[in-house]
Amino acid sequence: MGIDPNHHVPIYQQIVGHISGLIGAGVYRPGDLLPSVRALSLELVVNPNTVQRAYQEIERIGLARTRRGVGMFVSENGVGVAVRHAESAARDRFREGVAVAVSADLAADRIEAIFNEAKGSVPVRSDGPQSVAEGDRSPTEPPP
Amino acid sequence: MGIDPNHHVPIYQQIVGHISGLIGAGVYRPGDLLPSVRALSLELVVNPNTVQRAYQEIERIGLARTRRGVGMFVSENGVGVAVRHAESAARDRFREGVAVAVSADLAADRIEAIFNEAKGSVPVRSDGPQSVAEGDRSPTEPPP
Amino acid sequence: MGIDPNHHVPIYQQIVGHISGLIGAGVYRPGDLLPSVRALSLELVVNPNTVQRAYQEIERIGLARTRRGVGMFVSENGVGVAVRHAESAARDRFREGVAVAVSADLAADRIEAIFNEAKGSVPVRSDGPQSVAEGDRSPTEPPP
Amino acid sequence: MGIDPNHHVPIYQQIVGHISGLIGAGVYRPGDLLPSVRALSLELVVNPNTVQRAYQEIERIGLARTRRGVGMFVSENGVGVAVRHAESAARDRFREGVAVAVSADLAADRIEAIFNEAKGSVPVRSDGPQSVAEGDRSPTEPPP
């Protein structure tokens, strides 16, 4: 789930999806400290303002909470929010794909075949637990 | 497959998909005259410049050819191009949706369920033949 | 209701309050075109990005809707949103003031007196209808 | 009057208001030793540097005076300063609230109603005497 600056989806939204996916997958857990704006901007090679905007959205949708001067912590119900976010995004993409196919009169089993082909071609996530070494895990310090 | 001006996919690309779908579905057939830029801009409530840009793309990918002073005609192999275009677009969307779901660690059968849900919720195309009045159908006049 | 760059309330929030007040007061009416980002940034002597951020919030809370390439239009229920926004902001400020006074053990009638004093000292809005000459009113062109 | 780290009013100003309120209410009396920076930072769950900054302000406005190596003592005229501080803060908030309401054209009696609503909803201070254990009260030892 790298960031593609040339994709039509805004970078800040890609970042939201990126972080949300990591929370949904349990890489970041409730109470965990997310990477700082500056750290993530260096990692993703993106301007800090763009990361900042993503983090605003991440807080707004309830994935994490800010502690001034400290950082962003995954919220208690962050996993649920992330899963719902992913399901909703996936559903939207699937709907768009089906709509495109139906409008071009593709047969139902052809659509099914394309879906299975797509499913098979998506690489299994490679930025999961191993991207955060155990020793690097932030201490689980829940905000008050 | 209406045009959504608030979607992050550029409107001109949405128009390409729209016309491509109609060609793929046989609403416009090889040799048919596509609606004029002005007519389509009125129909889709979109600026003529944007339609013009879509038509450039439509020509570029081989869906239709321009005859100066006359209009755009669906090319001989337009149906094949349109079908491949739709399959490719659908596959891309499916891949994106699967990628999002996988990155959030959704189970394979959950992904399948979301896909079926999406498939069921997409309405059958309603912008087909009736968007081109019978009397407006150009005679099958292939460009030289 | 001018913008004060030194106030601790962020400028973009002040702009939201400014525009919201004008909508609540009927200076901008549903369907009206709001001033462009650039125009307002010149008028308020504020960076366009800051106005842009305010406009994002204005759209998010339902005060106005964007039409790409055209501008922001006051939404149908914008007046209601604006009035609720103003009531909520006023209530918050009143609560804060009362809390401060109560915590310092000020007597109830002293608090009342301070409130009346404040009410008397607030100048009647001077940026109302007269700030937008009738002839300058944008045509009421409701978005589709 | 607890400290809200997410409020846009700087925390150090909130602390000034907090201490000022306690002085105005007679919880801390002229000559009393205020809690140490460290103690208050623990009590309010705020960084010592921030409390330090608040104490600088508290001294600056004449609420208390520092005796090096000993601590901060409520000044002789501290009660008057605190009461004026509270009145001024309350007046400012009331003015802001009225300004917001007036700018959105809310009727005078609606504003009055919102004020009364706010007045009724503010809980009676609960962080008063019990925040300073009886045994901790410093003897009334006026600084030289």
Place this chain on the structure above:
DNA sequence: GTGGTCTAGACCACT
């Protein structure tokens, strides 16, 4: 160190 806000200036899609 942390996030939050702001200015300055650029490019994009769309009208």
Place this chain on the structure above:
DNA sequence: GTGGTCTAGACCACT
């Protein structure tokens, strides 16, 4: 012309 996004760099309050 319009709004939307992004980079670059600064300053702020807070830890």
